Amino acid sequence: xxxxxxxxxxxxxxxxxxxxxxxxxxxxxxxxxxxxxxxxxxxxxxxxxxxxxxxxxxxxxxxxxxxxxxxxxxxxxxxxxxxxxxxxxxxxxxxxxxxxxxxxxxxxxxxxxxxxxxxxxxxxxxxxxxxxxxxxxxxxxxxxxxxxxxxxxxxxxxxxxxxxxxxxxxxxxxxxxxxxxxxxxxxxxxxxxxxxxxxxxxxxxxxxxxxxxxxxxxxxxxxxxxxxxxxxxxxxxxxxxxxxxxxxxxxxxxxxxxxxxxxxxxxxxxxxxxxxxxxxxxxxxxxxxxxxxxxxxxxxxxxxxxxxxxxxxxxxxxxxxxxxx
Amino acid sequence: xxxxxxxxxxxxxxxxxxxxxxxxxxxxxxxxxxxxxxxxxxxxxxxxxxxxxxxxxxxxxxxxxxxxxxxxxxxxxxxxxxxxxxxxxxxxxxxxxxxxxxxxxxxxxxxxxxxxxxxxxxxxxxxxxxxxxxxxxxxxxxxxxxxxxxxxxxxxxxxxxxxxxxxxxxxxxxxxxxxxxxxxxxxxxxxxxxxxxxxxxxxxxxxxxxxxxxxxxxxxxxxxxxxxxxxxxxxxxxxxxxxxxxxxxxxxxxxxxxxxxxxxxxxxxxxxxxxxxxxxxxxxxxxxxxxxxxxxxxxxxxxxxxxxxxxxxxxxxxxxxxxxx
DNA sequence: CAGTTTTACTAAACCGATTTAGTAAGGAGA
DNA sequence: TCTCCTTACTAAATCGGTTTAGTAAAACTG
Numbered sequence: 001x002x003x004x005x006x007x008x009x010x011x012x013x014x015x016x017x018x019x020x021x022x023x024x025x026x027x028x029x030x031x032x033x034x035x036x037x038x039x040x041x042x043x044x045x046x047x048x049x050x051x052x053x054x055x056x057x058x059x060x061x062x063x064x065x066x067x068x069x070x071x072x073x074x075x076x077x078x079x080x081x082x083x084x085x086x087x088x089x090x091x092x093x094x095x096x097x098x099x100x101x102x103x104x105x106x107x108x109x110x111x112x113x114x115x116x117x118x119x120x121x122x123x124x125x126x127x128x129x130x131x132x133x134x135x136x137x138x139x140x141x142x143x144x145x146x147x148x149x150x151x152x153x154x155x156x157x158x159x160x161x162x163x164x165x166x167x168x169x170x171x172x173x174x175x176x177x178x179x180x181x182x183x184x185x186x187x188x189x190x191x192x193x194x195x196x197x198x199x200x201x202x203x204x205x206x207x208x209x210x211x212x213x214x215x216x217x218x219x220x221x222x223x224x225x226x227x228x229x230x231x232x233x234x235x236x237x238x239x240x241x242x243x244x245x246x247x248x249x250x251x252x253x254x255x256x257x258x259x260x261x262x263x264x265x266x267x268x269x270x271x272x273x274x275x276x277x278x279x280x281x282x283x284x285x286x287x288x289x290x291x292x293x294x295x296x297x298x299x300x301x302x303x304x305x306x307x308x309x310x311x312x313x314x315x316x317x318x319x320x321x322x323x324x325x
Numbered sequence: 326x327x328x329x330x331x332x333x334x335x336x337x338x339x340x341x342x343x344x345x346x347x348x349x350x351x352x353x354x355x356x357x358x359x360x361x362x363x364x365x366x367x368x369x370x371x372x373x374x375x376x377x378x379x380x381x382x383x384x385x386x387x388x389x390x391x392x393x394x395x396x397x398x399x400x401x402x403x404x405x406x407x408x409x410x411x412x413x414x415x416x417x418x419x420x421x422x423x424x425x426x427x428x429x430x431x432x433x434x435x436x437x438x439x440x441x442x443x444x445x446x447x448x449x450x451x452x453x454x455x456x457x458x459x460x461x462x463x464x465x466x467x468x469x470x471x472x473x474x475x476x477x478x479x480x481x482x483x484x485x486x487x488x489x490x491x492x493x494x495x496x497x498x499x500x501x502x503x504x505x506x507x508x509x510x511x512x513x514x515x516x517x518x519x520x521x522x523x524x525x526x527x528x529x530x531x532x533x534x535x536x537x538x539x540x541x542x543x544x545x546x547x548x549x550x551x552x553x554x555x556x557x558x559x560x561x562x563x564x565x566x567x568x569x570x571x572x573x574x575x576x577x578x579x580x581x582x583x584x585x586x587x588x589x590x591x592x593x594x595x596x597x598x599x600x601x602x603x604x605x606x607x608x609x610x611x612x613x614x615x616x617x618x619x620x621x622x623x624x625x626x627x628x629x630x631x632x633x634x635x636x637x638x639x640x641x642x643x644x645x646x647x648x649x650x
Numbered sequence: 651c652a653g654t655t656t657t658a659c660t661a662a663a664c665c666g667a668t669t670t671a672g673t674a675a676g677g678a679g680a
Numbered sequence: 681t682c683t684c685c686t687t688a689c690t691a692a693a694t695c696g697g698t699t700t701a702g703t704a705a706a707a708c709t710g
Contacts, residue, residue, distance in 0.1 A: 057376075
């Protein structure tokens with residue numbers, strides 16, 4: 001049971017291991033037609049399945065790549081991961097997805113584990129707290145691509161969206177509709193995306209000669225978001241529009257509004273950064289800033305693939321535009 | 326760059342490879358305190374990272390398990406996978422998720438690929454079309470657990486829900502509310518879950534002395550669901566309640582109702598088999614039949630783990646109850 | 651027909667760990 | 681003092697492939 005090895009096939013076919021190996025690697029150039037047939041028969045007869053582990057050891061290549069997602073709860077992560085997987089499928093790679101859960105320690109452990117498993121490269125949605133580790137990988141020439149979030153002071157391949165600009169435009173559109181009191185809700189400003197979005201928000205207000213009020217900016221974890229929203233909506237000058245920093249903030253906001261009996265689109269206008277699935281379940285249409293997830297994933301995979309295959313290229317930030325929907 | 330091997334550590338520490346290996350495996354019993362220290366220092370100095378591939382080759386154990394999901398689009402799959410991953414995390418295993426996309430050919434390829442990669446076991450949401458392959462794995466004593474769907478005529482470990490009973494009760498509750506015209510929408514009856522749910526539906530109607538009308542039973546792929554629903558709702562005797570066979574059917578139904586301007590809960594009552602996320606986005610509460618995904622995933626992982634570790638146990642079907650919410 | 655090239659293979663080293671069998675040095679017991 | 685255990689290691693085989701260098705036989709060349 002389950003231990004037919006190449007040596008067995010070789011013996012059965014009456015040839016050497018080397019020839020069987022050549023056969024399996026489809027290098028038929030120097031191989032007699034009848035030998036080929038014999039090997040084929042022997043493989044069939046014994047039900048031989050090659051052992052990729054053994055191959056990997058010698059070839060120093062596992063055909064596996066790792067994806068380390070900062071937090072799998074973001075729909076964007078799933079979308080990008082799927083796009084990466086599709087690319088891998090087409091290029092004879094296999095992707096392993098890990099969830100760092102916004103925890104730098106976990107991220108570090110995953111990076112180490114995946115490298116110990118000899119994956120050929122990593123695509124990382126960085127928590128941003130492991131810069132030393134990122135740097136050492138890049139110095140070693142290990143293939144890495146960062147996605148979604150910028151890493152500071154590192155000359156690395158990155159795939160991003162123009163968070164500042166997209167937010168700027170979104171806020172601008174709210175202002176154009178006559179909104180004066182626009183609030184902004186975001187999770188803690190630990191990563192570049194959130195900071196950039198806040199920057200875009202402030203810039204849009206300033207450029208429109210509206211003043212930036214601290215009371216209108218909520219920076220809070222998801223679990224404490226409800227309380228902060230409560231406070232926001234009990235201000236004497238209530239916001240008429242709200243920008244949700246990402247999909248999870250959005251869900252918190254919807255829940256809050258539902259509880260309070262506030263109507264979306266009527267009592268308060270909402271813009272969300274990130275696409276969410278099931279958006280059509282909501283009665284009132286909402287504005288979303290949609291990032292081109294498939295293209296981003298594809299690009300990231302492509303950049304990684306080229307690094308793995310030693311295609312020379314200078315590290316660069318690839319910035320994709322987002323669209324309001 | 327990146328090729329510190331055990332031999333390097335051994336040389337640096339002035340000991341043999343074997344001793345380093347013992348050290349790494351925490352078998353300190355027969356090892357001098359100073360040797361231990363020297364090895365520790367050498368590892369630190371060289372930044373040595375062990376190569377799991379090499380270890381796996383010798384140990385014939387990769388600490389990886391494969392999950393082959395029939396269709397990742399089902400929310401249940403994601404939930405169960407997550408639970409399996411959690412279990413693996415706690416037991417020093419790593420899970421690789423593959424999506425068969427309801428395609429038996431793809432499923433087969435994935436099974437072969439994962440076995441070639443020497444994963445220690447497989448958890449499969451079976452498409453049901455590869456019984457020969459399933460059987461040969463089980464015969465070989467390869468660790469396998471089936472989830473969600475029954476495999477016919479096979480003495481294997483399976484984790485399921487009581488589809489017939491849950492559906493029966495759900496339909497019963499509709500009848501109790503006074504509904505007489507209850508329709509049933511489902512994807513093609515290729516897998517046990519769908520057949521079982523239909524059976525429960527029919528049984529409930531019969532037991533309540535209602536007649537089973539073929540016109541009220543839609544069996545269709547998602548893409549053709551809209552047309553079939555159109556036909557259903559243009560019958561002179563319209564259904565007042567509808568049972569959606571799973572989450573994807575539900576989404577199709579919601580889309581259809583929205584287009585037609587029919588109100589959920591008012592014009593037609595809906596029960597859905599499967600939980601869906603973002604359910605709270607919908608204004609009207611809907612009834613869901615929720616399967617205990619975490620428990621199911623956990624159980625499946627546990628059964629696989631025991632098989633991998635040669636814990637003797639008779640193959641059995643583990644049936645979990647579902648709840649209406 | 652000797653010399654060269656091509657064809658069709660094989661032996662053996664190698665990848666980087668684990669593991670088994672073996673051994674030298676030091677201490678205990680008689 | 682000599683034998684017998686421990687203790688603390690090491691050498692070498694092994695896992696199942698890939699790959700390189702090499703070789704015998706056949707085919708070609710002049």
